Each structure stands twice: as structure tokens, then as C-alpha cells.
Amino acid sequence: MDSQLLVALALSLVGGLSNSVGALFVIVNQAPNLKVLGLLQGFAAGLMLSISFLDLAHNAMNSIGFLKGNLWFFAGVIFFAVIAKFIPEPTPASVSDGKTKKKSGDEGGKDIEKKHRRQLLYSGVVTAIGISLHNFPEGMAVFLGSMKGLRVGVNLALAIALHNIPEGVAVALPIYFATQSKWQAFKLATLSGFAEPLGVIVVAYLFPSSLSPEILEGLLGSVGGVMAFLTLHEMLPLAFDYAGQKQAVKAVFFGMAFMSASLYFLEMSLPEEMSL
Structure with missing residues (x-):
């Protein structure tokens, strides 16, 4: 369990620190492309869909049966659907109006500008909280995947x-326009990503050190459901909005092809003892 926990923590830190990469998009460019x-979201959506359907759900149904595998899968869908219902995740597009608000504030006077900056600051903080709550189950998913x-x-x-890079943009953009501080924008985006390794730590101590193979396969099937819902509910709409439907679809299939190839080559190259 110790080695699994360390590996899962390291992997979740990679995902969590991707929020910081998104923040760098903002503080370096100020107007993210x-x-x-x-296209990045479309590519990540392709990766997620391949993992969800061709790996996690597929293996669960093969291991514990078609009915049980589907029940676990849709339990994961329902779990994340409830999270998405009560904690809607803001997007970079919804906060990218910060620059416009700032300009209108300049025209209307300092009081209006201060009001807009307070609104943007509030938006950034709420976004950071929402994204942190979304990142938490993602850390749980990484840990369960690492157990497999x-x-x-x-x-x-x-x-x-x-997937987390645009989330970092969503946090950093309003914070930067509200405070004019690159450090504050970067810091809050980075902190929102730390919910992912926190999810790893929590789930590591919730589950026993040795789960039965059937329960583990079922949990991985539910992780597939979580990833599938996240992809279809949040990532694909963003990809379509930002890159256009045709380009986004190409990116999705490119991501699927990339993941299929990686699944094959990792399976072939990893020695048996590397499977945790």
C-alpha cells in the first residue's frame, strides 16, 4: 500500500500542478488562446473516453460480468452527476469577460472599477473552490487506478x-484582473490543484490495504463512469465552443488513437513486477 500511495501521490501531483500550467497561460499571455x-480539451476528452470505455469499463465487465460491470459504471456516472449538479464548474469563457468589465469600469469611474474588481475576485475564489471540489474525486480515481x-x-x-490546464486558466484569469497580481493568480490556481493529492490521501485511508479483486474491478468500473460523465458533460462542450466542432472532433479522435497506442505499448513494455 505504501508504494501504491507514493505512486498515486506523484501522479496526482502531476495532475494538480497542471492547474499551475493554466495559470502560466494567463500571467504570461494575459489573453489565453x-x-x-x-483543442487541448478535445485531445484530453479522447484520452478520457478511451480510458473509460476501452479500458476501465471493458475490464470491469470482463472481470465481474456484464451486469455488475454496468451497475458499477453507472454508479460512477450518478456519483459525479450529483457533484456536477451541486457544484457547477465555471469555465475560462465565463470569466474571460474580466477584461471587458475592467475596461467598462475605467470608463465609468474608479468606484465602478473597484466594484468590478471585487466581483472578479469573488468569481475567482468561487471558481477555485468549485474546481478544488471537482479535483478531489479525480485524485480518488488516480489512486484506484494505481491500485490496479x-x-x-x-x-x-x-x-x-x-484537462486541468484550462481549469487553471479559469481560476487565474479573474484573480489576475481583480488584483493585478500575477503571484496571487498563480498561487490560487496552484492551491486549487492540491485537492487532487488530497483525494488520494483520503481514499487511501478509507479503503483497506487489500481489496477483493471483484470490489477493485467494480470501483475501477465506477471510475470509468466518472471519467465518461466528466468528458461528455464538461470537456466536449468546452472543446466545441473554443475550437469549433470539426476541429474538436478531430482532436478527440486523435486523443483516442494516442491513448489506444499508449495502452498497447505500455502493456508490452512494462515488466510484470511493475504492475502495482
Whole structure:
């Protein structure tokens, strides 16, 4: 369990620190290229879909049966749907109006500008809280994937890391326009990513050191459901909005092809003892 926990923590830190990469997009460019973010989301969506359906759900149904595998999968869908209902995740597009608000504040006087900056600061803080709460179950997913094997954990961490870059933008953009502080924007975006390794730590102490193979496969099937819902509910709409439907679909299939290839080559190259 100790080695699994360390590996899962390392992988979740990669995903969590991707929020910091998103913050760098803001403090370096100040106007992030939304088309690039859209293509990135489309690529990450392809990775997620391959992991969800071709790996996690597929293996669960093969291991514990079609009915039980589906029940676990849709339990994961329902779990994350409830989270999404009560904690809607803001997007970079919803906060990118900060620059416009700032300009209108300049025209209307200092009082209006201060009001807009307070609104943007509030928006950034709420966004950070929402994204932190979303990152928590993602850390749980990485830990459960790492219990299955290094291959599963690495693939999940990669897909989640790509997904988290636009989340970092969503946090940093309003904070930067509200405070004019690059450090504050970067700091809050980075802190929101630390919810991911926190999820790893919590789930590591919730579950016993040795789960039965059937329960582990079922939990991984539910992780597939979580990833599938996250992809279809949040990532694909962003990819379509930012990159356009045609380009986003190409990015999705490119991501699926990339993940299928990685699943194959990792399976072939990893020695048996590397499976955790």
C-alpha cells in the first residue's frame, strides 16, 4: 500500500500542478488562446473516453460480468452527476469577460472599477473552490487506478493533467484582473490543484490495504463512469465552443488513437513486477 500511495501521490501531483500550467497561460499571455485550449480539451476528452470505455469499463465487465460491470459504471456516472449538479464548474469563457468589465469600469469611474474588481475576485475564489471540489474525486480515481496497475494510473493522470490546464486558466484569469497580481493568480490556481493529492490521501485511508479483486474491478468500473460523465458533460462542450466542432472532433479522435497506442505499448513494455 505504501508504494501504491507514493505512486498515486506523484501522479496526482502531476495532475494538480497542471492547474499551475493554466495559470502560466494567463500571467504570461494575459489573453489565453481559446482555440488552443479547445483543442487541448478535445485531445484530453479522447484520452478520457478511451480510458473509460476501452479500458476501465471493458475490464470491469470482463472481470465481474456484464451486469455488475454496468451497475458499477453507472454508479460512477450518478456519483459525479450529483457533484456536477451541486457544484457547477465555471469555465475560462465565463470569466474571460474580466477584461471587458475592467475596461467598462475605467470608463465609468474608479468606484465602478473597484466594484468590478471585487466581483472578479469573488468569481475567482468561487471558481477555485468549485474546481478544488471537482479535483478531489479525480485524485480518488488516480489512486484506484494505481491500485490496479501503473499503466492505468499513468493514463488516468495524463488525461486529467491535460484537462486541468484550462481549469487553471479559469481560476487565474479573474484573480489576475481583480488584483493585478500575477503571484496571487498563480498561487490560487496552484492551491486549487492540491485537492487532487488530497483525494488520494483520503481514499487511501478509507479503503483497506487489500481489496477483493471483484470490489477493485467494480470501483475501477465506477471510475470509468466518472471519467465518461466528466468528458461528455464538461470537456466536449468546452472543446466545441473554443475550437469549433470539426476541429474538436478531430482532436478527440486523435486523443483516442494516442491513448489506444499508449495502452498497447505500455502493456508490452512494462515488466510484470511493475504492475502495482
